[in-house]
Amino acid sequence: MKILFYDTKKYDKDSFEKVLPQYPEIEMDFLETDLSVHTARLAKGYDAVCAFVSSDVGEQVIRVLEAKGVKLVLMRCAGYNNVDLDAAHECGITVLRVPGYSPEAVAEHAMALALAVNRRIHKGYIKVRENNFSLVGLTGVNFYKKTAGIVGTGKIGAAMCRICHGFGMRVIAYDLYPNKELDFVEYVDFDTLLAQSDLISLHCPLTEDNYHLINTETIQKMKDEVILVNTSRGGLIKTEDLIAGIRSKKFFAVGLDVYEEETNNVFENREDDILENSTTARLLSFPNVIVTSHQGFLTEEALASISETTLQNAMDFKNGEIKEINLVSR
Numbered sequence: 001m002k003i004l005f006y007d008t009k010k011y012d013k014d015s016f017e018k019v020l021p022q023y024p025e026i027e028m029d030f031l032e033t034d035l036s037v038h039t040a041r042l043a044k045g046y047d048a049v050c051a052f053v054s055s056d057v058g059e060q061v062i063r064v065l066e067a068k069g070v071k072l073v074l075m076r077c078a079g080y081n082n083v084d085l086d087a088a089h090e091c092g093i094t095v096l097r098v099p100g101y102s103p104e105a106v107a108e109h110a111m112a113l114a115l116a117v118n119r120r121i122h123k124g125y126i127k128v129r130e131n132n133f134s135l136v137g138l139t140g141v142n143f144y145k146k147t148a149g150i151v152g153t154g155k156i157g158a159a160m161c162r163i164c165h166g167f168g169m170r171v172i173a174y175d176l177y178p179n180k181e182l183d184f185v186e187y188v189d190f191d192t193l194l195a196q197s198d199l200i201s202l203h204c205p206l207t208e209d210n211y212h213l214i215n216t217e218t219i220q221k222m223k224d225e226v227i228l229v230n231t232s233r234g235g236l237i238k239t240e241d242l243i244a245g246i247r248s249k250k251f252f253a254v255g256l257d258v259y260e261e262e263t264n265n266v267f268e269n270r271e272d273d274i275l276e277n278s279t280t281a282r283l284l285s286f287p288n289v290i291v292t293s294h295q296g297f298l299t300e301e302a303l304a305s306i307s308e309t310t311l312q313n314a315m316d317f318k319n320g321e322i323k324e325i326n327l328v329s330r
C-alpha cells in the first residue's frame with residue numbers, strides 16, 4: 001500500500017513516521033505541496049493519497065486521481081466539505097476519514113479562544129511586553145452562571161458542553177439529532193439559542209444546508225454583547241456580515257480558528273506576502289477579535305491518533321474491512 005501525503009509539515013511527518021513501524025505493509029512519501037488539479041498527477045503509481053482540510057478534492061482532482069490509478073483518499077481530518085463525494089463515488093474512489101481523533105483538543109481550543117478574547121489576553125500580553133501595565137481596555141465578563149449555546153453536539157460539541165458545564169455555565173444546544181448522553185444540556189431551537197446565549201460556539205459540520213448559518217439575519221437575533229467562537233468551518237459564517245456585526249458593536253468578542261478565506265493561509269508562513277484579500281486583515285484590526293490558523297486539532301494526542309487511524313484506515317481498505325464510521329459516503 002503506497003500512500004502519497006499532500007500538504008505535509010514537519011509535525012505531520014514526525015507523527016506518521018512514529019506509528020509507521022506498526023504497519024510494515026505501508027510505504028509513505030510526503031509532499032509539502034497541497035493536492036490540487038496541478039499536483040494530483042503526482043499520485044501516479046500510488047494506491048492512495050492522504051489529504052487535509054485545505055486540499056482540493058473536487059471533481060477535477062478526483063478525475064485525475066482516477067486516471068492515475070488511485071483507489072483511496074485518506075482524509076487525515078474529521079471534516080470532508082472539500083471532497084466531491086459524488087465524483088468519488090462515480091470514479092470508484094473510496095474516501096475514509098478520522099472522525100474523532102481527539103474531540104477534546106478542538107473543544108479545549110474553542111474554550112481557549114473564548115477565554116483569551118473575552119479577557120483580552122492577546123492585548124494584555126502585548127501591552128506588558130511594552131512595559132504598559134495599564135488595565136484600560138482589558139475588562140472581560142465572567143462565564144460563571146452565563147449561558148453557553150453550543151451548535152452541534154457531536155463529539156467536539158459534546159466535549160465543549162462538558163467544559164462549559166464545568167465552568168458553571170447553563171448549557172443550551174441546538175442539533176438536528178440531540179445527544180442523549182448530555183443530560184445537563186437543554187436542547188432548544190436555533191432561534192432560542194441565538195436569543196439566549198452569552199457565548200455561542202459552532203461545532204456542526206459545514207453542509208449545503210448550513211452554509212452561512214451566521215449571517216446578518218441570525219446575528220440580529222443574538223443577544224447584544226455576545227461572544228462568538230468558530231472552530232468548525234469558515235463557511236458557517238458569512239464574514240462580511242460578521243464584520244458589519246462587529247462594527248455595530250453587537251459582539252463582545254469573536255474567536256475564530258477558521259474563517260472563509262483561510263485556504264491560502266492555513267499552515268503557511270506568509271509574513272513577507274502582500275495578502276490578496278482584506279478580510280483577514282479587517283478581522284485582525286478589531287481589538288475584540290482573535291484569529292488562529294486552524295490549529296484546534298494541534299495537540300500531541302490528536303496528531304498521534306490521526307496518524308494511527310489514517311494508517312489503520314489504509315490497511316482496513318486493503319483488507320476489505322472498512323469501518324463504517326470512518327467511511328465518507330454520499
Ligand code: NAI
Nearest residue numbers: 078079152153154155156175176204205210231232296297
Ligand atoms: P460530529 O459528526 O461528531 O458532530 C457533528 C454534529 O453536528 C452532529 O451531532 C450533527 O447532528 C450536528 N449537525 C449537523 N448539521 C447541523 C446543523 N445544521 N445544525 C446543528 N447541528 C448540526 O463532528 P465533530 O467530530 O464533533 O466535528 C465537528 C466539526 O468540527 C467538523 O465537521 C469539522 O468541521 C470541525 N473540526 C475542526 C477542527 C479544527 O482544527 N478547528 C478539527 C476537527 C474538526
